[in-house]
Amino acid sequence: MFFSIGDLARQTGVKVPTIRYYEDRGLLDAPRRSAGNQRRYGQAELERLRFIRHARDLGFSLGAISALIELQEHPDRTCETATRIAQDQLDAVRHKIRRLRALETELSRITEGCTGDGPSRDCYVLASLGDHELCEHDHAPPVATSLTHAT
DSSP states (O other): OOBOHHHHHHHHTOOHHHHHHHHHTTSSOOOEEOTTOOEEBOHHHHHHHHHHHHHHHTTOOHHHHHHHHHHHTOTTSOSHHHHHHHHHHHHHHHHHHHHHHHHHHHHHHHHHTOOSOSOGGGOHHHHHHHOGGGOSSOOOOOOOOOOOOOO
């Protein structure tokens, strides 16, 4: 059974341009072509695209997905790499959750500090956004440092 790119898109929820992008990135093999030069995908490509879609839904980067696919194509290898990649993703998600909780706490405190009844010149929300020192918790993302130096 063969699928057109549109069939693949409908069955996986992945848009056609994204499927082409995954082909360009090497996550999907180049499909066979019909006599009319239309892409024709098989069951293996459908399963691979479902794998990619699920991994993307879980937040894995394309690089991580590529490494997971490489491992999947060599079933005799240990799954240590897959576990490490999944653990790294879990750690990243936990970090984001901690950051979001800090943001939630600070935004809650800021909004509770303002009744919304007074003039904007006395607005605690505006004052807090204008002066980070009014915040009780460090919620700012880390400052990126440049590794390049002017010569």
